[in-house]
Amino acid sequence: MTASKVKDNSQKLGELVHPNEDELVANNQHVLTEFFKKNVIEEIIEAIDILNDNYFRPQLIGFENFPERNRPETPLLLISNHSGMSFPWDGMIFASRFFPIENYGPNAVRPIIAPPLTRTVLMNPFLVPNIWKKVGAVDATSLNFETLMRQQDYNVLVYPEGVPGIGKGFNHRYELQKFATSYLRMSLSTKRI
Numbered sequence: 001m002t003a004s005k006v007k008d009n010s011q012k013l014g015e016l017v018h019p020n021e022d023e024l025v026a027n028n029q030h031v032l033t034e035f036f037k038k039n040v041i042e043e044i045i046e047a048i049d050i051l052n053d054n055y056f057r058p059q060l061i062g063f064e065n066f067p068e069r070n071r072p073e074t075p076l077l078l079i080s081n082h083s084g085m086s087f088p089w090d091g092m093i094f095a096s097r098f099f100p101i102e103n104y105g106p107n108a109v110r111p112i113i114a115p116p117l118t119r120t121v122l123m124n125p126f127l128v129p130n131i132w133k134k135v136g137a138v139d140a141t142s143l144n145f146e147t148l149m150r151q152q153d154y155n156v157l158v159y160p161e162g163v164p165g166i167g168k169g170f171n172h173r174y175e176l177q178k179f180a181t182s183y184l185r186m187s188l189s190t191k192r193i
Contacts, residue, residue, distance in 0.1 A: 021146070028147045035133035038104055041095075044135055047126070048096040051089075058093050066107055069155075075148070076155040078109055082165030083173040088117065091159060092125060095135070109157040110148055115139040116163060 052058055069076055083090040091111060102108040117123045117132055118139055124131045136154070138144045140162075148156050159165060161177040168177055 024143055025147050025150055028143050031138050031144050031147055032110075032151055032153075035130050036136050037134050040131075040134040041099055041104065041136065044125070044131070045096045045099060048092060052093060052096060056089070056093050058097055060094075060097050060101065063098070063101065066102070073152055075110075075152065076107075078155060078157045080157070080159055081176050082159055082161050082168070083170060084165060084168035085170050087123075088113075088159070088166050091157070095157070106153055106155075108154055110136045110138060110151075110154040111157040111159075112140045112145055112148060113137045113159070114163045115141075 067076065080090075080094070082088065091113075095109060095111065099108045111132075113132060118130070118137070121127060121129065128134075138148055145156075160179040161168075162179075165177045168175065
């Protein structure tokens with residue numbers, strides 16, 4: 001294995017060990033705005049609501065008194081497991097219900113997601129290129145995670161099971177999979193979780 005492959009792999013898996021972390025985060029702010037479009041969220045939610053009303057019929061329970069941030073400068077982390085349906089419908093359905101009740105504002109969420117979801121056209125809902133990023137998702141790297149944790153506009157949604165959680169099968173929906181290695185590395189390197 002070459003040194004460049006080791007370096008690329010560590011960045012992909014999320015090791016953020018850099019003396020100029022503040023500078024790195026400042027230079028990475030583009031991930032928050034590059035594709036993100038609030039109007040796309042509203043349009044996608046209209047489409048997903050057809051599925052919500054006729055198929056999934058989701059209910060948010062316990063979100064009536066959503067907690068306030070105890071440190072206003074730091075977003076809350078919402079951690080969830082996947083239901084295992086071979087496509088992350090669970091995250092889409094949750095966000096489609098959560099964004100409107102939070103009026104698309106600071107208590108809504110920006111998900112951090114597995115990079116393969118954004119890189120593969122077939123994993124983009126409705127086959128719309130960059131749809132994950134347009135609705136606020138950010139690729140899971142330590143630098144992106146740290147950048148999300150330093151912004152104050154939205155809370156952060158994490159599915160620590162990663163892709164294996166999506167593929168575990170709906171019959172295992174209540175069984176927690178091993179946390180993704182990248183999630184554990186982000187947790188250790190950023191000391192945020």
